[in-house]
Amino acid sequence: MTFDVNRAWTPATAIQVLNSVKARDWVEQPCETLDQCAHVARRVQNPIMLDECMHEFQDHLEAWKRAACEGVKVKPNRVGGLTRARQIRDFGVSVGWQMHIEDLGGSALADTAALHLAASTPEAHRLASWLCHYHLSIDPVPGQGARNRQGFATPPSEPGLGVAPDEAMLGQPVAVYE
Amino acid sequence: MKIKRISVWVVALRSHETYHMADGKTCDVTPSALVKLDTDTGISGWGEVCPIPHDLPAYAAGVAPAITEMAPVLLGADPVGPEAVMERLYAHLQGHFYAKSAIDTALWDITAKAADLPLFALLGGRQAQDMPLYHSITCVAPDEMARMAIEAYAQGMRQFQVKLGADADWQADVARLVQVREAVGDGPLVYGDWNCGTDVLSATRVGRAVAHLDVMLEQPCRTILECAHVHGATGLPMKLDESAHDVVSLIAGHQAGCMNAAALKLSKMGGLSAMRACRDLCLSLGTQMCIEDTWGSDITTAAVVHLAASTPARGLMNTCDLSIYVGPRLAPNAPVRENGRLPRQQAQALALPLMRPLGARR
Numbered sequence: 182m183t184f185d186v187n188r189a190w191t192p193a194t195a196i197q198v199l200n201s202v203k204a205r206d207w208v209e210q211p212c213e214t215l216d217q218c219a220h221v222a223r224r225v226q227n228p229i230m231l232d233e234c235m236h237e238f239q240d241h242l243e244a245w246k247r248a249a250c251e252g253v254k255v256k257p258n259r260v261g262g263l264t265r266a267r268q269i270r271d272f273g274v275s276v277g278w279q280m281h282i283e284d285l286g287g288s289a290l291a292d293t294a295a296l297h298l299a300a301s302t303p304e305a306h307r308l309a310s311w312l313c314h315y316h317l318s319i320d321p322v323p324g325q326g327a328r329n330r331q332g333f334a335t336p337p338s339e340p341g342l343g344v345a346p347d348e349a350m351l352g353q354p355v356a357v358y359e
Numbered sequence: 360m361k362i363k364r365i366s367v368w369v370v371a372l373r374s375h376e377t378y379h380m381a382d383g384k385t386c387d388v389t390p391s392a393l394v395k396l397d398t399d400t401g402i403s404g405w406g407e408v409c410p411i412p413h414d415l416p417a418y419a420a421g422v423a424p425a426i427t428e429m430a431p432v433l434l435g436a437d438p439v440g441p442e443a444v445m446e447r448l449y450a451h452l453q454g455h456f457y458a459k460s461a462i463d464t465a466l467w468d469i470t471a472k473a474a475d476l477p478l479f480a481l482l483g484g485r486q487a488q489d490m491p492l493y494h495s496i497t498c499v500a501p502d503e504m505a506r507m508a509i510e511a512y513a514q515g516m517r518q519f520q521v522k523l524g525a526d527a528d529w530q531a532d533v534a535r536l537v538q539v540r541e542a543v544g545d546g547p548l549v550y551g552d553w554n555c556g557t558d559v560l561s562a563t564r565v566g567r568a569v570a571h572l573d574v575m576l577e578q579p580c581r582t583i584l585e586c587a588h589v590h591g592a593t594g595l596p597m598k599l600d601e602s603a604h605d606v607v608s609l610i611a612g613h614q615a616g617c618m619n620a621a622a623l624k625l626s627k628m629g630g631l632s633a634m635r636a637c638r639d640l641c642l643s644l645g646t647q648m649c650i651e652d653t654w655g656s657d658i659t660t661a662a663v664v665h666l667a668a669s670t671p672a673r674g675l676m677n678t679c680d681l682s683i684y685v686g687p688r689l690a691p692n693a694p695v696r697e698n699g700r701l702p703r704q705q706a707q708a709l710a711l712p713l714m715r716p717l718g719a720r721r
Contacts, residue, residue, distance in 0.1 A: 242643070267639075271636035
């Protein structure tokens with residue numbers, strides 16, 4: 182169980198709530214800033230996962246130095262792509278974090294890119310992944326990519342990403358450069 | 360694809376010039392372990408590790424027993440995607456980074472061949488047109504070291520590592536730095552390396568005696584804290600090597616403020632997989648990198664050159680053509696220095712058509 186606060190609490194509210202309940206499950210991004218979350222992490226017993234306040238690699242380094250969390254979300258499209266997401270993942274493995282490796286949102290194309298990174302992460306550090314595509318009514322990569330199978334997803338094993346959208350379904354491109 | 364055979368050789372590498380460092384560490388004839396992984400598809404991969412005697416918790420004769428221990432995990436494993444295989448090896452046998460380094464290089468060699476790409480393409484893509492080299496000068500008499508520096512300068516070398524401490528005479532170390540600095544003139548990078556072989560007081564005396572010069576100090580003492588004391592007392596830039604060996608220790612060096620530069624080496628870090636993560640970290644920390652290894656021949660050189668080639672120039676202080684210091688050459692087509700740099704066309708696929716290695720097959 183992960184309780185996702187999405188930055189909504191002030192530090193005092195976070196401390197009051199988390200020290201008043203029995204649950205010792207993960208709490209995600211309790212407050213707005215890294216400073217506030219680090220303050221909360223020192224005063225509660227729940228493991229903390231950080232998300233929205235983490236933009237660059239340096240934020241992850243800072244979070245670790247300050248013992249602000251026990252895990253992070255690794256979202257390629259939030260940090261600038263798979264290359265940077267991989268560096269953050271490698272760092273998280275080195276310092277013993279547990280991670281949710283997934284993307285911000287999108288079709289099974291974005292989900293699958295993130296799932297490739299998740300699949301290449303040691304199991305001990307891979308807490309879970311979230312799939313966005315099944316919340317959506319449109320599926321531009323019908324039947325392809327990483328999909329829910331009884332609570333688990335497997336990335337395709339063919340060369341490359343293993344997902345190719347149906348261009349007819351996408352309609353006209355908004356831009357083409359040659 | 361499956362690994363179906365592991366072969367290990369130990370080859371004696373003879374230094375062209377006997378190489379002396381602090382604390383009696385010497386490279387004269389140095390055994391290097393070569394590892395070959397054969398697969399069921401006909402693709403084979405090579406790796407090499409050549410630990411300097413008495414330098415790291417490593418010895419060349421230890422590679423084969425460690426591989427005996429790891430063989431059950433390796434045989435039958437899919438070698439494509441080295442990090443997944445390495446993770447299983449780390450769970451199976453703790454430590455033994457140097458032995459794993461040779462395996463890891465061989466796994467990357469296979470993975471790049473399976474992808475039909477030069478290895479640098481898998482490590483981030485080519486970033487450098489050509490790569491600066493440094494020349495390491497054995498710790499002998501100061502005037503002899505100055506002569507070696509001039510010789511290397513004439514070959515285009517512009518970075519010089521001056522080995523210190525072999526005679527435990529701090530004033531001789533001062534003379535070494537002064538004379539090499541003088542010999543190569545203004546401009547080139549000069550740094551003095553004790554390989555952990557001195558104490559804070561002696562290093563501080565040397566550093567303060569040369570504080571008016573443009574020199575960097577490297578790993579005077581064993582711990583990061585001691586190196587930070589020397590850095591603080593001398594005001595000279597500091598390079599870390601032995602004490603910066605993984606992500607956490609690199610961060611510690613950065614936090615201590617004594618890591619202007621760091622040496623990334625396959626044998627101490629456990630191979631290209633771990634070293635790539637350290638390379639990415641140093642780029643973020645703003646630490647200048649020497650991408651190299653302790654010692655070795657052509658396979659080691661090719662592996663470090665691929666990682667150097669995929670490293671942005673802003674973070675790459677230098678790389679090292681280790682094979683130039685030793686004989687025999689094991690792969691005639693391996694990279695060779697030109698004018699103090701390794702030209703781009705020389706860093707090709709790690710695919711090295713090896714000559715039959717010397718020494719016994721195990």
